[in-house]
Amino acid sequence: MNADQLTTIRRQFPVTKRMLYLDSAHQTPMPTSVREALEEFIAEGHQMAGPKPVWLRRVEQARARVAAFLNATSSEIAFTKNTSEGLNIAANAVPLQAGDNVVLIEGDHPNNAYAWLNMKRKGIEVRFAKLRDGEIANAQTFAPYIDERTKVVTLSHVSFHAGQVHDLASIGKLCKERGVYLVVDAMQSVGVIPIDVKALGVSVLAAGTHKGLLVPQGLGILYVADGLDELQPAYLAMSSMARPPSDYIARPDDLDVRKDAGRFEFGNVNLPDLHALSASLEMIEDVGVAAIQQHVTALGDCLIEHLDRLGVRLVGPRDRGQRNHIYVLGLPVETWATYFARNDVRVSPERGGIRVSFALFNSADDVDRFAEIVRNGLKEGSLAKFANMD
Numbered sequence: 001m002n003a004d005q006l007t008t009i010r011r012q013f014p015v016t017k018r019m020l021y022l023d024s025a026h027q028t029p030m031p032t033s034v035r036e037a038l039e040e041f042i043a044e045g046h047q048m049a050g051p052k053p054v055w056l057r058r059v060e061q062a063r064a065r066v067a068a069f070l071n072a073t074s075s076e077i078a079f080t081k082n083t084s085e086g087l088n089i090a091a092n093a094v095p096l097q098a099g100d101n102v103v104l105i106e107g108d109h110p111n112n113a114y115a116w117l118n119m120k121r122k123g124i125e126v127r128f129a130k131l132r133d134g135e136i137a138n139a140q141t142f143a144p145y146i147d148e149r150t151k152v153v154t155l156s157h158v159s160f161h162a163g164q165v166h167d168l169a170s171i172g173k174l175c176k177e178r179g180v181y182l183v184v185d186a187m188q189s190v191g192v193i194p195i196d197v198k199a200l201g202v203s204v205l206a207a208g209t210h211k212g213l214l215v216p217q218g219l220g221i222l223y224v225a226d227g228l229d230e231l232q233p234a235y236l237a238m239s240s241m242a243r244p245p246s247d248y249i250a251r252p253d254d255l256d257v258r259k260d261a262g263r264f265e266f267g268n269v270n271l272p273d274l275h276a277l278s279a280s281l282e283m284i285e286d287v288g289v290a291a292i293q294q295h296v297t298a299l300g301d302c303l304i305e306h307l308d309r310l311g312v313r314l315v316g317p318r319d320r321g322q323r324n325h326i327y328v329l330g331l332p333v334e335t336w337a338t339y340f341a342r343n344d345v346r347v348s349p350e351r352g353g354i355r356v357s358f359a360l361f362n363s364a365d366d367v368d369r370f371a372e373i374v375r376n377g378l379k380e381g382s383l384a385k386f387a388n389m390d
């Protein structure tokens with residue numbers, strides 16, 4: 001991303017004038033184009049209630065865009081409410097039988113863990129692969145836990161609490177060899193890391209859209225690979241059916257569901273957010289996800305240099321390729337969170353310290369300003385005393 005591009009993007013994010021926003025792994029602020037798309041949708045709803053067929057045509061355009069974004073086809077994309085809903089759909093769709101097992105990473109996002117832990121009611125064993133904080137998961141992480149009763153391996157693409165980018169390619173290859181479904185939580189990677197579901201061997205991918213995709217909460221995307229017909233929905237609505245009755249009378253003897261991912265879409269979808277998504281995808285595609293990844297990783301390089309100079313520990317990985325836009329600083333939350341809030345810096349408290357996360361609108365100047373604020377904090381006796389505690 002060049003300087004002119006960054007200036008144009010920053011103009012789209014008024015938040016950059018109000019505070020130092022380093023919290024996009026929590027929630028990205030809305031760009032102006034997304035706000036305008038929402039306002040246009042509201043005006044259409046307010047003045048003429050649609051018309052709905054126009055809105056639904058736009059939903060299909062958004063679906064095609066999301067599909068292209070993941071190197072999937074439109075038939076493999078369903079719209080959901082959020083990541084959790086997508087992961088729960090997956091957990092209930094995989095044909096699991098008592099005695100089967102599922103492998104997760106210990107300490108991975110609870111919204112994924114609970115979806116599978118809920119399967120314990122059906123006699124499914126949930127195995128947790130161990131990972132040191134900040135370590136990258138790869139095929140070797142999972143291999144010792146997989147046996148002939150393993151049906152699913154599931155993990156976040158990017159960890160929310162130390163920022164490591166797990167090696168999905170090697171995990172996907174292992175899953176393929178062992179005949180295991182790979183279910184991915186892409187909440188922290190979609191929009192900031194290029195994702196090719198085919199190349200990575202992903203069976204199901206779920207994500208919300210309120211982080212890297214720049215849309216307000218309430219819309220999720222779900223990829224289900226074509227051909228996994230044995231994955232069946234736990235819920236049904238008219239929208240899931242192969243032959244929805246044109247007279248709106250449900251036929252008990254015709255319960256075939258659609259073959260495409262639409263079988264996992266239940267009733268009306270989040271139309272305002274889908275309009276917002278079209279606008280945000282236009283902006284993201286304009287810059288390019290690879291360029292966004294390059295940009296946030298370069299900001300990470302700059303941050304790590306500052307941290308080294310300041311003597312502040314980085315909790316997650318240092319190597320490029322293992323990290324992306326999330327960086328956790330070994331500064332204790334109790335004292336530093338209020339210090340950052342006092343200085344108009346938006347960051348998140350995390351397990352290992354203070355989480356800083358970048359998005360396309362952040363600049364090297366933001367990182368320098370942040371480092372200056374940390375430097376000043378370290379001069380305050382009460383904060384310095386607590387710096388770098390494990």
Ligand SMILES: Cc1ncc(COP(=O)(O)O)c(C=O)c1O
Nearest residue numbers: 082083084109111156160187208
């Ligand atoms: C890895 C990961 N998964 C899921 C979520 C959120 O789940 P949902 O979209 O269901 O709110 C988050 C953070 O909000 C996350 O970091």
